[in-house]
Amino acid sequence: DTFFVPRPLQEAALELVGSSAWPRHLRAIAAELKDRRDAMTSALRLRLPEVSLPHIPSGGYHLWLRLPDGTDEAALTAAALRAGVAITPGRPYFSAEPPAAHLRLSFAAVAGAGEIAEGVRRLRTACTETWGG
Template identity: 80%
Template sequence: NPTGAMLAPDRRGEVLRIAREAGAFVVEDDFVRRLVHEDAGPLPRPLAADDPDGVVVHVSSLTKATSPSFRLSALAARGPVLERLRAIQVVDTFFVPRPLQEAALELVGSPAWPRHLRAISAELKTRRDAMTSALRLDLPELALPHIPSGGYHLWLRLPDGTGGTSRAFGPGGESALASAALRAGVAITPGRPYFSAEPPAGHLRLSFAAVAGVGEITEGVRRLRAACDEVL
C-alpha cells in the first residue's frame, strides 16, 4: 500500500539483515494477504517466517476481508519483543472480548470461509481489470506502472510538470486535482503523504473497494476525466 508491489526475494533477506544489524524491527503489516486477486501466483511466505531472530513483528487482520465493523487483528512476534508487546497489551486492552473471539473462530473454521475468500479474489480481479481498462481508455496520460495482484488500490503517476504543463501535473497539483474530483463526486487520495521525502512526481491512489460494481468504477473514471479537464 499504495503501490501493490511485493519485495523481491533478494530484497527480503536484505531488509532482515539491515534491521538485524541496526538493532531495529520490521513491522510487517500483512493486511492484504487475504485480498489476493484471482490471477495471482503463489504468495510469498510472510517475512516473519524467514526471521529466526525476532526482528519482524507480523500484523494481520480479518477486518478487510470481512467487514469494517469486525475489528479483529493478530500480532505475531518472537523473543523479547513478544514479551514486551504482550505486557503492553495486558495494560492497554486487557483482552479481546470473548464473543468476538468466538465469532472469529466460527468464521475461519467454517467451510464458507474459503468460499468467501475465493469470491473476494474473483471480484477484486474483476474490479481491478475494470478500473485499469477505464483508465487506459479515458485517462491514458496517467501512468500505471504496476498492476497489482492483490489489494484494492491502483497507484497512478501524473505526467511530469514541465513548462506549459497544467498545474495539476506535479507534486503540488495533486490537491487541486483531488478537490476537482471531489466536486465531481469522486474521492481520490493524493500521493504526497505516502512519501517520506520530496516525491519525484505527482501521484494518485485510487480505490475500487467501496463501489457497488464495475458500473460505478467506469462512471468514477469518467468523472475523474472531467476533473482533469477542469484543472488543465
C-alpha cells in the same frame, strides 16, 4: 477495556475463519477484486491515457496512478470532489520526496464495474478542469 475486541466478537471471527466456507469466501472476494481492478484499469486506459499505471497489483484494493509532470495533487483532489468522486493524493504515502505526483484509487468499496466507470468518467472531468483543455 477500549483497546480490545470483545470476546464474543473474537469467537465469532474464529468460527468464521475456521469454517470450511472461509476458503470459498476468500476465492470469491479475490475474484471480485480482480474484476474490479481490471474494470478500473480498462477505464483509466480508455478515459485517462495521460496517466501512467506503473504497477498493476495481483491483489489488493488500490491502483496507483502516476500523474503527468507538473500536476498539482491538491488541486486535482479538490476538482475530483467537485466532480463527485473521492480520490487520495499520493504524497502522504511516500517516506521521502515522491518522484512525481501520484493518486491512489480504491476499487474495493464500490458497487461494481458501473460505479468504477462512472468514477473514472468523473475523474476525467476533474483532470480536464485541472490540466485545462
